[in-house]
Amino acid sequence: MFKITxxxxxxxxxxxxxxxxxxxAQVIEPGQFIIVRADPDAERLPLSVADWDRDAGTLTVIFxxxxxxxxxxxxxxxxxxxPTVAGPLGKATEIENFGTVACIGGCYxxxxxxxxxxxxxxKGNRVxxxxxxxxxYLLYWQERLAPYCQRxxxxxxxxxxxxxxxxxxxxxxxxxxxxxxQRFMVNGCTFLLxxxxxxxxxxxxxxxxxxxPIMIDGTGMCGVCRVSVDGRxxxxxxxxxxxxxxxxxxxxxxxRRQQYMNEExxxxxxxxxxxxxx
Amino acid sequence: xxxxxxxxxxxxDMPKQPPHIRRSNFKEVALGYTPALAIREAQRCLxxxxxxxxxxxxxEIDIPSFIHKIAVEDYAAAIRILKQKxxxxxICGRVCPQEEQCESKCILNRKGAPVAIxxxxxxxxxxxxxxxxxxxxxxxxxxxxxxxxxxxxxxGITVAGDLVLLGHEVTLxxxxxxAGGVLTYGIPEFRLPKAVVRREIKYLQALGVRLVTDYxxxxxxxLDRLLEQFNAVFVGTGAGLPWFLNIPGENLNGxxxxxxxxxxxxxxxxxxxxxxxxxxxxxxxxxxxxxxNVAMDCARTALRRGxxxxxxxxxxSRNELPARLEEVENAEEEGVIFTLLTLPLRLIGDAKGWxxxxxxxxxxxxxxxxxxxxxxxxxxxxxxxxxxxxCIIAVGNSPNPLIPKSSPDxxxxxxxxxxxxxxxxxxxxxRVWAGGDxxxxxxxxxxxxxxxxxxxxxxxxxxxxxx
Numbered sequence: 001m002f003k004i005t006x007x008x009x010x011x012x013x014x015x016x017x018x019x020x021x022x023x024x025a026q027v028i029e030p031g032q033f034i035i036v037r038a039d040p041d042a043e044r045l046p047l048s049v050a051d052w053d054r055d056a057g058t059l060t061v062i063f064x065x066x067x068x069x070x071x072x073x074x075x076x077x078x079x080x081x082x083p084t085v086a087g088p089l090g091k092a093t094e095i096e097n098f099g100t101v102a103c104i105g106g107c108y109x110x111x112x113x114x115x116x117x118x119x120x121x122x123k124g125n126r127v128x129x130x131x132x133x134x135x136x137y138l139l140y141w142q143e144r145l146a147p148y149c150q151r152x153x154x155x156x157x158x159x160x161x162x163x164x165x166x167x168x169x170x171x172x173x174x175x176x177x178x179x180x181x182q183r184f185m186v187n188g189c190t191f192l193l194x195x196x197x198x199x200x201x202x203x204x205x206x207x208x209x210x211x212x213p214i215m216i217d218g219t220g221m222c223g224v225c226r227v228s229v230d231g232r233x234x235x236x237x238x239x240x241x242x243x244x245x246x247x248x249x250x251x252x253x254x255x256r257r258q259q260y261m262n263e264e265x266x267x268x269x270x271x272x273x274x275x276x277x278x
Numbered sequence: 279x280x281x282x283x284x285x286x287x288x289x290x291d292m293p294k295q296p297p298h299i300r301r302s303n304f305k306e307v308a309l310g311y312t313p314a315l316a317i318r319e320a321q322r323c324l325x326x327x328x329x330x331x332x333x334x335x336x337x338e339i340d341i342p343s344f345i346h347k348i349a350v351e352d353y354a355a356a357i358r359i360l361k362q363k364x365x366x367x368x369i370c371g372r373v374c375p376q377e378e379q380c381e382s383k384c385i386l387n388r389k390g391a392p393v394a395i396x397x398x399x400x401x402x403x404x405x406x407x408x409x410x411x412x413x414x415x416x417x418x419x420x421x422x423x424x425x426x427x428x429x430x431x432x433x434g435i436t437v438a439g440d441l442v443l444l445g446h447e448v449t450l451x452x453x454x455x456x457a458g459g460v461l462t463y464g465i466p467e468f469r470l471p472k473a474v475v476r477r478e479i480k481y482l483q484a485l486g487v488r489l490v491t492d493y494x495x496x497x498x499x500x501l502d503r504l505l506e507q508f509n510a511v512f513v514g515t516g517a518g519l520p521w522f523l524n525i526p527g528e529n530l531n532g533x534x535x536x537x538x539x540x541x542x543x544x545x546x547x548x549x550x551x552x553x554x555x556x557x558x559x560x561x562x563x564x565x566x567x568x569x570x571n572v573a574m575d576c577a578r579t580a581l582r583r584g585x586x587x588x589x590x591x592x593x594x595s596r597n598e599l600p601a602r603l604e605e606v607e608n609a610e611e612e613g614v615i616f617t618l619l620t621l622p623l624r625l626i627g628d629a630k631g632w633x634x635x636x637x638x639x640x641x642x643x644x645x646x647x648x649x650x651x652x653x654x655x656x657x658x659x660x661x662x663x664x665x666x667x668x669c670i671i672a673v674g675n676s677p678n679p680l681i682p683k684s685s686p687d688x689x690x691x692x693x694x695x696x697x698x699x700x701x702x703x704x705x706x707x708x709r710v711w712a713g714g715d716x717x718x719x720x721x722x723x724x725x726x727x728x729x730x731x732x733x734x735x736x737x738x739x740x741x742x743x744x745x
Contacts, residue, residue, distance in 0.1 A: 043556045084455045086492040223520040223535040255631030
């Protein structure tokens with residue numbers, strides 16, 4: 001059992017949770033993920049890790065309340081326990097001195113970029129951060145990212161802070177500021193990842209995206225997380241989750257993400273009352 | 279037996295749920311022998327002086343002795359004899375391919391009616407479980423040696439069971455949240471109830487095995503780190519990524535690997551959705567590609583999940599199906615349609631990315647190939663389409679990549695299996711043994727257990743000698 005030491009809504013619909021998992025905290029690296037279960041009947045839920053404390057033995061995740069499982073997690077409080085925290089899973093993000101790296105985070109991806117941003121900074125990269133959200137009240141962690149980045153930009157769809165627009169605005173800002181990145185990193189929903197990959201392809205530098213397909217075991221067994229990269233089938237849980245977004249078949253991935261929409265909605269919207277006895 | 283005995287060739291049938299009932303529930307199909315049936319069957323055993331059946335058993339069970347004990351109604355003694363060699367009789371009695379092993383060697387098999395050894399094994403195990411006082415054998419004096427077993431499938435639990443009885447301190451690591459490996463995530467409830475698996479795992483824990491779930495060796499800890507804490511390590515990490523057919527359309531929605539489909543249904547109890555939270559979509563027309571036991575499991579699961587029509591698509595003919603005959607017959611009785619001599623060419627989807635049709639080609643059988651089976655040859659111009667809303671690909675899988683990837687000094691084959699010395703299960707890495715599917719590629723439960731037994735013997739020799 002794994003103890004929850006912190007759980008709060010960080011911005012509307014996004015939850016921050018800190019868990020005691022000392023052995024994982026000891027060895028986890030940027031870009032790796034964990035699988036959690038909220039209770040013995042729950043799904044296995046893959047979550048990006050937004051931070052850790054090796055001394056305290058804790059992991060911090062940020063997740064969006066979307067389906068039944070994330071709602072159950074969001075209803076849990078510090079002091080409670082969850083039965084599964086398995087990891088660290090997936091390959092670590094490649095961290096080198098690339099030069100200038102532009103990092104784009106949206107939604108939970110603002111948080112899950114922190115470990116890579118910190119590591120890139122420590123390797124001597126010039127790190128430019130773009131935070132993307134619908135509106136200013138959905139941005140967070142500016143102060144936590146600040147120490148590791150040279151430049152910091154907000155993009156909101158309603159223009160309530162920073163530039164108005166979507167991921168495509170990154171192009172304009174880089175041009176205006178005369179910044180020529182040697183690498184991009186993008187974390188967030190599949191839509192953001194796909195959009196950024198398309199918009200930024202013309203730089204001819206890697207656009208590293210952290211994929212979040214449906215998973216079950218997360219250990220290289222079930223194959224549900226398969227994704228076509230450069231025409232080849234790759235498995236996000238063991239070959240990823242980082243891939244060069246320029247090579248990902250986004251249409252296919254976006255459709256695969258939809259597979260269980262009906263069932264997810266059923267779990268969220270159906271209370272179970274009046275369901276026939278079996 | 280001294281007096282000449284008249285050969286009894288009346289093999290007692292296994293009582294089963296009738297097909298029309300069982301095809302819509304997940305309860306176990308085979309109901310097990312009653313004591314009367316078991317005794318009658320046990321009495322058929324000739325008690326050969328030189329029992330060939332034992333040669334067919336990978337874990338060397340003293341078969342005539344346990345059967346004799348059933349014949350004389352001393353069931354406690356029967357289970358004791360079984361457990362000397364096999365800590366999982368309830369599982370093996372159900373899922374071992376006895377027709378290729380012990381029963382194929384039975385002298386009565388020459389008359390076409392071998393003693394139903396597997397059913398008797400299962401009977402003894404179920405009798406014990408029903409007594410509610412499972413006998414815990416006393417382990418040897420503790421040796422102070424520590425053993426890590428990685429993977430709690432059939433190979434791992436055999437090693438753990440054998441070594442704990444020899445007095446070693448055994449820790450069993452499992453990456454998933456529940457122990458049992460393929461017994462838990464793979465083999466369906468109606469063939470091997472999960473309660474039986476849990477019972478056997480509990481038994482191991484009662485013997486003193488420490489079980490650690492949710493612990494992914496190769497990620498949280500490397501083999502080298504394990505070797506700092508343990509005197510010896512056994513790797514039984516089993517199945518890895520599924521193979522696909524490499525035809526267009528395999529990433530459409532509604533296309534599953536067998537591993538995914540079965541894991542959703544079994545480990546995650548998808549058949550209880552929405553009571554369990556992991557969904558499995560309801561499909562009307564399901565095609566399962568492949569002809570092995572796993573394909574039969576998928577097809578029969580899909581029927582129980584409410585599919586109107588389920589096809590097994592296999593490129594050879596019925597004679598070449600690699601599945602156990604018993605499983606093929608069960609599937610046929612339940613209404614699975616065998617679309618044989620058929621090769622899928624591509625999967626065709628709708629605009630939203632959901633599977634709609636499978637384009638197939640007719641095959642005919644040619645000369646025998648290297649495997650000894652007749653090679654399927656495409657029949658030109660025979661393409662046809664089957665409307666389907668789900669397709670489960672059950673054509674095997676590669677070994678699990680986590681340990682080989684994280685231990686570059688562990689010698690592997692180009693298929694990704696770990697290389698071992700067959701007689702001992704020793705790998706190229708000092709103090710590391712391996713066995714089961716991670717060594718052989720996809721095989722059977724009992725072969726994995728046999729490999730576990732061989733490795734355990736070698737590990738024990740090492741541990742008492744120098745470990």
